[in-house]
Amino acid sequence: MPVDWSDTFKSAQTALKEGKFFDGVQVINSCMEAYAKLVGDESDRVLRDPPAFLEEYKAKLTEEQKDVLRKMYEVRGDIITGLGAHKRASADYQSAQALGAQVSEKMAKAQAATQEPVSSDSAKVPVTVLTGFLGSGKTTLLNHILKEFHGKRIAIIENEFGEVGIDDSLIETGPMALEENIIEMNNGCICCTVRGDLIAGLKKILKKSMKDGKTLDGVIIETTGLADPAPVAQTFFADDFVQSKMQLDGIVTLVDAKHLIMHLDDEKPEHVENEAVEQVAFADRIILNKCDLVDEPHLVEVERRIRMINKSVKIKRATNSIVDMDFIIGIQAFDLDKILEMDDGFLEDEQHHHHHHDDRVTSCGFHVKGELSQQKLNDWLGWLLKEKGGDLFRTKGVLAVQGMQEKFVFQAVHMSFKNSTAKKWQPDEERICKLTFIGKNLNRQELEDGFKKCLVNGSGGYAAK
Ligand SMILES: Nc1nc2c(ncn2[C@@H]2O[C@H](COP(=O)(O)OP(=O)(O)OP(=O)(O)O)[C@@H](O)[C@H]2O)c(=O)[nH]1
Numbered sequence: 306m307p308v309d310w311s312d313t314f315k316s317a318q319t320a321l322k323e324g325k326f327f328d329g330v331q332v333i334n335s336c337m338e339a340y341a342k343l344v345g346d347e348s349d350r351v352l353r354d355p356p357a358f359l360e361e362y363k364a365k366l367t368e369e370q371k372d373v374l375r376k377m378y379e380v381r382g383d384i385i386t387g388l389g390a391h392k393r394a395s396a397d398y399q400s401a402q403a404l405g406a407q408v409s410e411k412m413a414k415a416q417a418a419t420q421e422p423v424s425s426d427s428a429k430v431p432v433t434v435l436t437g438f439l440g441s442g443k444t445t446l447l448n449h450i451l452k453e454f455h456g457k458r459i460a461i462i463e464n465e466f467g468e469v470g471i472d473d474s475l476i477e478t479g480p481m482a483l484e485e486n487i488i489e490m491n492n493g494c495i496c497c498t499v500r501g502d503l504i505a506g507l508k509k510i511l512k513k514s515m516k517d518g519k520t521l522d523g524v525i526i527e528t529t530g531l532a533d534p535a536p537v538a539q540t541f542f543a544d545d546f547v548q549s550k551m552q553l554d555g556i557v558t559l560v561d562a563k564h565l566i567m568h569l570d571d572e573k574p575e576h577v578e579n580e581a582v583e584q585v586a587f588a589d590r591i592i593l594n595k596c597d598l599v600d601e602p603h604l605v606e607v608e609r610r611i612r613m614i615n616k617s618v619k620i621k622r623a624t625n626s627i628v629d630m631d632f633i634i635g636i637q638a639f640d641l642d643k644i645l646e647m648d649d650g651f652l653e654d655e656q657h658h659h660h661h662h663d664d665r666v667t668s669c670g671f672h673v674k675g676e677l678s679q680q681k682l683n684d685w686l687g688w689l690l691k692e693k694g695g696d697l698f699r700t701k702g703v704l705a706v707q708g709m710q711e712k713f714v715f716q717a718v719h720m721s722f723k724n725s726t727a728k729k730w731q732p733d734e735e736r737i738c739k740l741t742f743i744g745k746n747l748n749r750q751e752l753e754d755g756f757k758k759c760l761v762n763g764s765g766g767y768a769a770k
Pocket residue numbers: 437438439440441442443444445446472529530594595596597598623624625626699716717718722723
């Protein structure tokens with residue numbers, strides 16, 4: 306059924322008046338598309354390419370039609386100004402002007418605003434979206450933030466990809482950690498299914514800080530290594546409560562100097578986004594991590610590849626994710642105009658913006674009671690990484706090893722691995738081994754059998770083929 310443009314136009318005007326800019330964009334866009342159809346245009350140029358649309362239709366429209374369209378472009382410009390995309394708004398005012406609107410003052414204001422640095426609203430809590438491919442060093446960065454005395458009150462939302470959550474055991478508490486300010490979200494990907502949980506988490510954090518009378522200096526949202534940052538960023542425009550209390554400060558992307566190029570070059574099936582490319586493209590800051598693992602010419606090449614995707618992004622080299630807090634928090638770097646230039650559909654609702662994960666990438670997680678033999682485990686994991694390391698993007702485990710008082714932590718990114726220990730097992734704590742794999746072409750049965758054979762009482766040792 307065709308959309309009745311006059312009713313939707315009224316709704317758009319109401320949304321503008323009420324300051325509901327995100328809803329307003331949805332409504333004005335569908336209204337303008339309906340109107341363009343009515344005057345004979347089946348394309349979406351009225352929104353995507355107004356100069357081309359006007360060039361073809363201006364002479365054909367009646368004065369009345371021009372008048373309606375002029376008002377629509379002006380309202381759209383006002384709504385988009387409300388969202389803070391002044392360059393885009395200025396383009397709408399230009400179209401309105403071409404149809405005879407007196408909007409030179411609004412246009413001048415919008416153009417002046419594009420020259421000013423992104424303004425921050427001190428009443429709003431700045432939020433950093435932390436992205437980066439699997440294993441690039443996000444949890445390491447959070448631990449660094451939680452342990453360091455930087456004097457800032459930071460809340461963290463953590464979203465993990467994988468059937469068995471491991472990161473909660475890997476997050477270390479330190480002087481800056483307020484456990485109740487760390488929220489885990491493990492039941493889906495933040496960029497798709499758990500948008501509602503993300504909003505609920507943000508609200509919980511805000512309400513708590515208001516109740517305590519302690520203002521937060523920032524919130525960091527750690528996305529899964531396979532998240533597209535765009536829908537996460539969109540949350541800050543789509544939800545009224547979040548929009549009124551929080552401001553997207555910037556998107557910080559961690560990249561693994563050793564593996565980035567391989568992930569950028571990974572060919573994806575049709576309609577599937579390459580997350581590594583998206584994460585670099587949307588970044589306001591890039592932490593080029595794991596510089597200890599590669600040489601200078603490789604680093605220069607990685608920087609060149611980053612610049613090919615994101616010309617102006619600030620890049621900082623790091624090892625163990627160590628960077629100044631000023632590089633990631635309170636940076637006032639998020640720029641909606643820049644995002645719209647890259648992703649024209651950014652402000653469209655979720656249905657238009659659904660993120661297609663690569664179905665070949667899955668996770669297998671295991672919870673096994675009992676203790677493992679260190680020797681069997683070493684042999685099995687050593688073999689596995691050597692044979693399947695190309696497809697194993699990420700391996701993480703918190704394990705009970707016979708004779709070891711602490712929890713044994715195993716982490717690998719493709720073939721590079723690291724062992725460490727976490728807190729001691731409590732005397733009454735049940736020994737449970739958690740291991741999770743994320744990668745392509747995972748064979749669950751083979752992984753489970755291999756893992757179970759490492760148990761002290763397992764059915765014999767692991768025999769390398
Ligand atoms: N050699 C080296 N290893 C690092 C560096 N930074 C982090 N690591 C290790 O890389 C592994 C992955 O780091 P994490 O911080 O867990 O990565 P992540 O991005 O949180 O991983 P996911 O949550 O799986 O996406 C861990 O074993 C870290 O100890 C670094 O600069 N150099």
